[in-house]
Amino acid sequence: MKRALNASLQHLNSFSVAARAGQLLELESEQDLQVFMTEHDFDPERDLILGGGSNILFAGDVEGTVVLNHVHGKRIVADSENEVLVDVCGGENWHQLVLWSLQQGLSGIENLSLIPGLVGAAPMQNIGAYGVELADVIVSVQALELASGRRRSFGHDDCQFGYRDSRFKSVDAGRFLITRIRLRLQRIFTAELNYAGVGEELRAMGVKDPTAKQVSAAIVRLRRRKLPDPQVTGNAGSFFKNPVVDRAVAAQLAKDFEGLPVYATDHQAAKLSAAWMIEQCGWKGHRQGDAGVARQHALVLVNHGHASGQQILELADAIGDSVRSRYGIELQPEPRIVR
Ligand SMILES: Cc1cc2nc3c(=O)[nH]c(=O)nc-3n(C[C@H](O)[C@H](O)[C@H](O)COP(=O)(O)OP(=O)(O)OC[C@H]3O[C@@H](n4cnc5c(N)ncnc54)[C@H](O)[C@@H]3O)c2cc1C
Secondary structure, X not given: OEEEEXXXXXXXXXOOOOOEEEEEEXXXXXXXXXXXXXXXXXXXXXXXXXXXXXXXXXXXXXXXXXXXXXXXXXXXXXXXXXXXXXXXXXXXXXHHHHHHHHHOOOEOOHHHOOOOOEHHHXXXXXXXXXXXXXXXXXXXXXXXXXXXXXXXXXXXXXXXXXXXXXXXXXXXXXXXXXEEEEEEEEOOOOOOOOOOOHHHHHHHOOOOOOOHHHHHHHHHHHHHHHOOOOOOOEEEEEOEOOOEEEHHHHHHHHHHOOOOXXXXXXXXXXXXXXXXXXXXXXXXXXXXXXXXXXXOXXXXXXXXOOOOHHHHHHHHHHHHHHHHHHHOOOOOEOOEEEO
């Protein structure tokens, strides 16, 4: 286990904002996890579990300990004619897992290509993209209860997955360290191409009847074009969730604001495009010092160089205020905010 005191977190968050941790612990093995659980009295008010830092905004320092879960490992645990169960440790890189699954001839997560971050964080907000979300393929989550050190196992339905949400992000926030997940992947590939842009991209690549690898390649191309690369310009992907409202409310807003994209989620609720509302309020490409809104995508807040987390948060608040006053809609941030 590696330890550092008064450690910088700037290179450990994709916004690249300056922040410090009282102590940084890097767990690299199952044994490290055990030692950590017996030695450390984790307090979620003071301490923090960190993965790849791609869904977090440090608007302040972490006084206590930041724990990096870098425990690696993945293996196929059951292999039938079509369905394959794969166990993956929380410290694995998500996109590398997608590439590995494709190399094994497995499909199911190709639409989630190039999402940054580590496997342990993927269930937190039920990562999703291009018409697929983790909840579609996850079987179970293994975790350590930080207060008691007990090992816990959560089946799919116990995880309370929702749109960019799960029990680990809501009712049980800060209670568990996710150590491993089990996925159900397929040998027989069924393409999920309904999401806008994927079919067009494949056509542009000259592909008619795509393989899972080709779908992954198309999504990588789309994402590289549409989203700023955090290695170049700090960001955490979408900063706001698409608001989910009552269908009647959505219908009235669509009437009042021509062009507002509304997506039905079930018979009672509908999702509104946060990006559209933010763009209509004039924020796309806006810059306030080094904090800004990406030119490519109105949902993505960026650090052009030396913005602090606080400055990015102030910009997010200003965006939230203008959307509220124009549409009466409350925007919710997607990343974890550390104050
Ligand atoms: C360019 C870009 C594009 C993105 N695109 C998408 C997208 O398409 N879809 C999407 O869903 N997300 C997207 N994201 C957000 C982000 O990549 C995902 O949410 C990812 O799962 C975060 O992983 P991480 O390891 O970086 O988590 P971190 O940012 O390190 O942590 C996020 C949260 O999870 C907690 N956490 C982390 N690891 C563990 C663990 N092992 N146990 C318990 N809690 C833990 C942290 O405490 C924190 O609350 C994007 C981000 C960027 C920068």
